[in-house]
Amino acid sequence: MPKIHRIQQILENSLFAWLGLALILAIAGNSIEIPSWLQVVGRSHPLLLHFPIVLLIFGVVFFWLPDKNSEVKEIGSFSLLIGSNFAGITVIAGLLLAKEDYEGSELNWHQWMGIAAYGISMLLYFYRNSKAQLLKPLSLVLVLSVVVTGHLGANLTHGSDFLLAPIKSNETPKVQLADARVFEDLVQPILESKCQSCHKEGKIKGELRLDQLEGIRKGGKSGPFVLAGNTEESLLTQRIHLPKEEKKHMPPKNKEQLTEEEIEILTAWVNSGADFEKKVRELPAESDLFMLASQKFTNEKTYDFEEADPDDIAELNNFFRKVNPLYPESPALEVSYFGISAFDPNSLEDLKKVKEQVVKINLNKMPLEGIDLSFLKTFSNLEELQLNFSDLTDDQLAELSQLENLESLAISGNPISDSSIPSILKFKNLRKLFAWQTGLSEAGKQELKEKITDVEIDFGFNAANVNYELNAPKLVYDEILFQDSTLLEIKHPIKTVEIRYTLDGTKPDSINSPLYTEPVWVKNTSKINARVFAKDWIGSAEESILLFKSGIHPSEVTLLKEPNKQYKAQEGRTLNDQIKGKNNHTTGEWLGYQDNPFDVEVKFDPNKRPSRVVLSLLYSESAYIFPPQQAEVWVKEGTSWRSVINEVPEQSTEAKNARFEALAYDLPASDFSSIRIRLTPIAKLPSWHPGAGSKGWVFVDEVLLED
Template identity: 35%
Template sequence: MLHFPLVALMLYGFWVIIVKKSESTHWNPELADALLLIGTFMASIAAFSGFILSKEEGYEADAIFWHKWLGIAISLVSLTWYSFRVYLSPWKTLSKLIASGFLLLLFIGGHLGGNLTHGEDFLISPVKSSGEGAAKVAFDQAKIFQDLVQPVLDQKCISCHNEEKSKGNLQMQTQALLAKGGKNGVLWDTTKTDLGLLISRVHLPLDDKKHMPPRGKVQLTDEEIELIAAWVKLGSRFDQLVSSLPPQNPIQTYAQNVLGGSSAEEKYDFGAADPDEVSKLNTTYRLIKPLSAESPALLVNFYNRANFKSEAIEALLPLKDQIISMDLSKMPVKDGDLKTLAKFHALRRLILNFTEITGASLADLKKLTNLKELSLSGTTVKAGQVKSLASFPSLKKAFVWSTGLTPEELAQLKKEKKITFETGFRSDTLILPLNAPMIENENQIIAGNAPISMKHQIPGTVIRYTLDGTEPDSVKSPVYNKPFAIGKNTFLKARAFKKGWYGSKQAEKFFFKAGFHIDSVKLITAVDQKYKANGNITIADGVKSERQQNSGKWLGYRDNEFQSYLLFKKPVKASNVTLSMLRNVGGFVFPPVRIEVWGGANEKSLKLLKVITPEMPVKETPNSENLIFDAGFEPQELSCIKLVARPLSKLPAWHPKKGEKAWVLVDEVFVN
């Protein structure tokens, strides 16, 4: 709709300019009229569409003003020209002057539109790039952000996030603006399994409206995604040098390819893996990529703790001869998994930071005769186990900061000559915040009196918690000493405290009591195909969805109410129904305006047991959160329960999509 009318009108304008006389055989009136008509019609549609788009947030008023009105002028001039074409013969001087002026109008309007879409220097950026390429920064002086990350953002992101066009109120042209984030919050958060908005958005399906860059734009390559994710994992520093990283780090590999790095690459005596096998084993949560363009060596990175299983490591064994580096940071890797890792005899680098290993089976890794670097930071390994690393045949460097080792034990390790032990930064004057405690129970659905376990990687840390949804503090809240049992719906919140440190951010998790077994579920109203999950069994399959809207585990309703029957073969004495739902203000997912719980002996003899009217979000409400609605009523025997949840019909005036319908998403229902 945009480019076709530009081409049609330009062709017509050039044609008018070059035609010399009335008897010219090059002029075809019928074809010319058709060309002008098509261009005029589509230019009007394009101008109208552009006018509508200009009402969206994120455009700077001065930048869009001239493009908008030039677009409207082009459609009006072309319409006028078509209406008076019989009086404007192409071989007349007036026609040629009009055509020249019209072409100038098209060029200026189109160029301003290009500036809005691609940035102000989009036309000369290829020339600038080629000129700058000759003066690449030296490898040993290259900075990770300035010389690697920023060029990717400039090419793939900044066209929609600049001072003239700031989609989501996000601008990326300076480091300060990038760190500030947009209306959905900061761009990265290393406490989250998906590392925050920046990384999670690029991993969304291409058809998802929140996928970045949007469909139709040039997408980030796998290497660019891994580069940005690795930079975020390192702490998203703007001043860190590439040369400060170990040779097997994926950023080093990327830098060698882009900058022509001087870092010497090891020569490998094994052949390349089958590309089809590599492609088959690549998933959304496990990235496999070559060390460099011509190298047979492979690097592996794992993402998303919630989706990790030990089998994900074992599945890589067909590539054990080629994998030289594996990053399992923050994955729930246990001691038993080290036996499997020991089979990857080509490994040169293994990262086990903040995993669940205790060091009990660390000796299994001694079989890795090529292992040069091992990272155990944030684990609970003991001094004796770490000292045993000296017997590893090729190990040169080990990272052991934030472990259970005392300052004296760390000082002793620093004296080791065969291995360089990185023990981290220590200071008596610098106060740092603790990271949040870990709630070890992965499953949020509990049966009976389930034990709840928590831990923190830093020794001597005190964990305080609450079970009623209130905020834990450092004075009055109970101290966690050992696992404790819960037997009902419970909202656990916990924080870590230690002398000389700032208190941690809050860790929280809602635990659902499993309740009565629901024999069957019947959906009364049709679920929307965008959020169909596993159909009717979704709300009683015992699988709690992640907070992400597009996890594939939510049932979604927008045009219909959510209505469902829960059926029991034998009557159950119930007094409570719990619904698990989602709120994602940016994704149009709001609480229902009304929830009804009906019950009785069968579908035809139901009575209203409970009505809940949830509070609606306001502009300051946090964007994404799991919602739990408890409907309590007098205990009674029920064989059939009917649930009704009514979506919000119009989003509020403060919402960017005001007036549109909201979604209701539900994933689990529990009857107790």
């Protein structure tokens, strides 16, 4: 018993030592230099905190047990004493841990609530034998403070919605493309889900805070988080493109990684200017960011009105009028008229049967002169009205100005004069106005531009003395990896342009390059480049695609050097699985080499000897993935190997977006049974690269044999 009593005294005295040390750290901790060995104690905070929680609550229970005998009281006292000591140690460890990239009001509340819980546990222990009426209420306050402290700590570690996340709805509200904002709806959700757990109030690693715009604009101690248009100097794009095993790669490898789509969005956002206010619809339609957004956000606006009677819709459809849902399963309807000679003005009245559901009407080129259009005022949900080249007059336009929900109005090719300007100004929700070749004067056009600045107005194109660049063409194909051949189509919205193309990776010109007149059969691995040209226009930028022919299927593929353990995919099977990797090295479809060269032996059916070998590669300079420093190919003739290729591929001179590339080599006509290929990664990155002097990477996903 004396020994137990002695231990009890030591533990009781320790309580005051822990309290004093905790108050010193809480009040004056910023002026104290913490040695590294104490940082280890601080990092044990998550481990220690479970002990006091259990022991303190266990001790509190004894305050509520009736008829306590001396032995029961002793158990409760020791539980409270030991729990209080653990609470003190845990508080001190937490205060030490807080010196490592933690700050903010939530941290302060967590700290002082922890100290308060510790102080209340001390009071309960030392006054446990008194008859005070406040002991039981105080024990409940202790339990409450422990719960609140734990909740605040969980918020710091896991996020503010960690506790209630399982019962919250996982459904993400649909955002329309027309309403979506670039940062708020496209970029910020990625930062919230993948970055803010380490960079928010209470936990600001690297002095970088991402839960507020001010922190994002400010950046961290390593540099600016984003620099508009500069992916090389922006901390965001630097870190997300580093190989996963690099120490500075973000998110850390033990955290959930960014998807390929998320990496593309963040990179395109920085490239486009890292704007925090712009709407998606304000982006150029051909930009990478707009294309990514158009895949993510819906153009399918939701409507809360009831569907029209199917019999009514069926009755309205005939050879000169089509009434269809705006998109499958939508209650909204669009109406289109065809054929001037078949147009019956009285048929417009028929649309009243579905006036609640009609949101779009196309009356382009229909003869509307003198027709009363006032009935359209009852179409309360009409959003788009196309009246181009329909002989529309100023008076008729005035009748339409009461359409409160109209967002898009097309009146090109009509004798509309400046008298219609007051009518146009009355459209409350107008977003787009198309008014080519009207009777509006230049002064009238300028007046509209000045008075409805929030409306996108298109008065047509005036090419006088101005040369504009054409949009790039669109390349349409079935598969990026084809067996024998694939059909390639090249399209452009302007039908009168000339389309020129090449199949060897060279830049097309307007004179010597083949003229595209019909779809092209691609029969070998080819890099297709296409441009469009037209008189008085600047030729478009190149549009490129690399199409791969799978060709002869190897009978055996043997890796002679092991890939990096982080990027080993399906090892040798990866190189002939006929699955083209995505343009992101972290998707698990690529073999990555840095310390070893890529070295492989490929065998094939002796009756199907290949004439060319093609290596499918990934280049992404910002992720340290470069062309190989050296490419070597041998063929096995009999029992000996003969070198047939030994070259230095052209190296990168700037950082570009991740992309597919290929190295293709012709093979000799001799009788050989195997091919050996070796690609040596670049030993030192060039001086222009942020990682100058570091080792580069080689990434391969297919070895293709063409006959």
